Amino acid sequence: MSKILIRGAKVLGGEPQDVLIDGDTIAEVGSGLSAEGAEVVEADGKVLLPGLVDLHTHLREPGREDSETVLTGTRAAASGGYTAVFAMANTFPVADTAGVVEQVYRLGQEHGYCDVQPIGAVTVGLEGKKLAELGAMHESAAGVTVFSDDGKCVDDAVIMRRALEYVKAFGGVVAQHAQEPRLTEGAQMNEGVVSAELGLGGWPAVAEESIIARDVLLAEHVGSRVHICHLSTAGSVEIVRWAKSRGIDVTAEVTPHHLLLTDELVRSYNPVYKVNPPLRTERDVLALREALADGTIDIVATDHAPHPHEDKDCEWAAAAMGMVGLETALSVVQRTMVETGLLDWAGVADRMSLKPAAIGGAKGHGRPVSAGEPANLTLVDTAYRGEVDPAGFASRSRNTPYEGRELPGRVTHTWLRGRATLVDGKLA
Structure with missing residues (x-):
C-alpha cells in the first residue's frame, strides 16, 4: 500500500x-x-526515530563472503533499525578504485534493505605508501566522500597530509584508524593491570592518542576535515575536546561495545572480546559516555566486524579482532546512555542518525521526523x-x-x- x-x-x-x-x-x-x-x-x-545511519560498517564483500555479504549485512542493518550504512574499504580486492566502490554501491541498490555508501581507501592496497584514486572514487557513481584505511593506520604524516589536502577540494573527510603501529607490535589487549596479570601483550592508550594529536594538528594546518574512528580512551577524549576548542574541523565516533564493556572481560580468554581498538578500563568507558553526552564525541558507529566461526573459535592469540554490532547497537546505547540519563531519545537520534548522515553526506538520511x-x-x-x-x-x-x-x-x-x-x- x-x-x-x-x-x-x-x-x-x-x-x-x-x-x-x-x-x-x-x-x-x-x-x-x-x-x-x-x-x-x-x-x-x-x-519513532529517523532511520539510523552507521558510518563504520564492514560488509566484507567482495572477497570475504564467508563472513558477510552486502545482502546479509544490509539485512542485519535493517534489523537493527538502520536505513544507511557506510561500508569500509578493507575488502579483497581493496576498495581503492572507482570500479570496486561502484560494485559495492550497486550491490546495495540491488538488495534494497538499506542504502550502502562505500568508503574509499586512502592508500593503494591499504599499504600506507601511495594515495589511492581519491578523485576517481569521488567522481564515480558511488560518489565517495569518506576515505579510510580502517584496520590500518595512515601512520606516515606526509601521506596523511596529502590525503587531507586532496579531499579538501571536494569537501571530503579522512577517517583515521588511530593506531601507532610501532607501539602496538604484538599487542593483544589494553595495556594495564589486566594485561600484566594475564601475560598478554599490552596495547597502550598512547598509541591511539599520539596519532589523534598529530592528525588534528595536520587538519588544522591544512584546513581540512578529519574524523576519528572508534575512539576508545579518556586521553583521546581530552585531545578531541582541546582540538574542538581551537576550532579544528574534527569529528569522532565511539562504538557501542566501548560504551559498555571493559578489559576485565578478557580474563575469560574468550576471543569474542578481542577487538581493535581493545576494550579499555572502566575509567575510559565512563569518560566515553560523558563525551558522547556533551558532544565531544559526535556519533555512535558500530564497527560491525563479522568473522566466520573458525576465525573466532580458537586460542586468543590466533583469533581475529572484531565484533558484530548492527543488530545490538541501539539496545546498548539505550542501556548505557538513555537508562543512565545521559541522553534522551532526541539525543540518540542526533548521535545515531542526524550527525553521522551529516558527516558522511548521506543524502535523504538523518532528517527530522516531519512533513515533507x-x-x-x-x-x-x-x-x-x-x-x-x-x-x-x-x-x-x-x-x-x-x-x-x-x-x-x-x-x-x-x-x-x-x-x-x-x-x-x-x-x-
Whole structure:
C-alpha cells in the first residue's frame, strides 16, 4: 500500500503522535490523523526515530563472503533499525578504485534493505605508501566522500597530509584508524593491570592518542576535515575536546561495545572480546559516555566486524579482532546512555542518525521526523527486555560479545523511503 499510518508513536520519545507516510515521504505528523486508504501500524507508545545511519560498517564483500555479504549485512542493518550504512574499504580486492566502490554501491541498490555508501581507501592496497584514486572514487557513481584505511593506520604524516589536502577540494573527510603501529607490535589487549596479570601483550592508550594529536594538528594546518574512528580512551577524549576548542574541523565516533564493556572481560580468554581498538578500563568507558553526552564525541558507529566461526573459535592469540554490532547497537546505547540519563531519545537520534548522515553526506538520511521529509524511519519498543540470541541474527556471522546478556529495547519496524524492510521484528 502506498500510504502507511503509524499511530500513537512517541516521536523522538515525546508525546504520542500519528505519522502518515505517503509513498516515499512523510506526509503529515499530528494527532488523530485519518487512516482512510492507509495501512495502519499501531505503535502503542513505541519510540519513532529517523532511520539510523552507521558510518563504520564492514560488509566484507567482495572477497570475504564467508563472513558477510552486502545482502546479509544490509539485512542485519535493517534489523537493527538502520536505513544507511557506510561500508569500509578493507575488502579483497581493496576498495581503492572507482570500479570496486561502484560494485559495492550497486550491490546495495540491488538488495534494497538499506542504502550502502562505500568508503574509499586512502592508500593503494591499504599499504600506507601511495594515495589511492581519491578523485576517481569521488567522481564515480558511488560518489565517495569518506576515505579510510580502517584496520590500518595512515601512520606516515606526509601521506596523511596529502590525503587531507586532496579531499579538501571536494569537501571530503579522512577517517583515521588511530593506531601507532610501532607501539602496538604484538599487542593483544589494553595495556594495564589486566594485561600484566594475564601475560598478554599490552596495547597502550598512547598509541591511539599520539596519532589523534598529530592528525588534528595536520587538519588544522591544512584546513581540512578529519574524523576519528572508534575512539576508545579518556586521553583521546581530552585531545578531541582541546582540538574542538581551537576550532579544528574534527569529528569522532565511539562504538557501542566501548560504551559498555571493559578489559576485565578478557580474563575469560574468550576471543569474542578481542577487538581493535581493545576494550579499555572502566575509567575510559565512563569518560566515553560523558563525551558522547556533551558532544565531544559526535556519533555512535558500530564497527560491525563479522568473522566466520573458525576465525573466532580458537586460542586468543590466533583469533581475529572484531565484533558484530548492527543488530545490538541501539539496545546498548539505550542501556548505557538513555537508562543512565545521559541522553534522551532526541539525543540518540542526533548521535545515531542526524550527525553521522551529516558527516558522511548521506543524502535523504538523518532528517527530522516531519512533513515533507523522506520516510526513513525506525520504530523501537523501548520497554522490551530480552537476552541476546545470535542464532536469530540476520548477519552471516555470530561473533557478538552480548550472547546471553539481557539488553533493553527492540526494533520492531524499519522503513526505507516508505517501504518496510522490517515488520514486527521480521525482515520484509
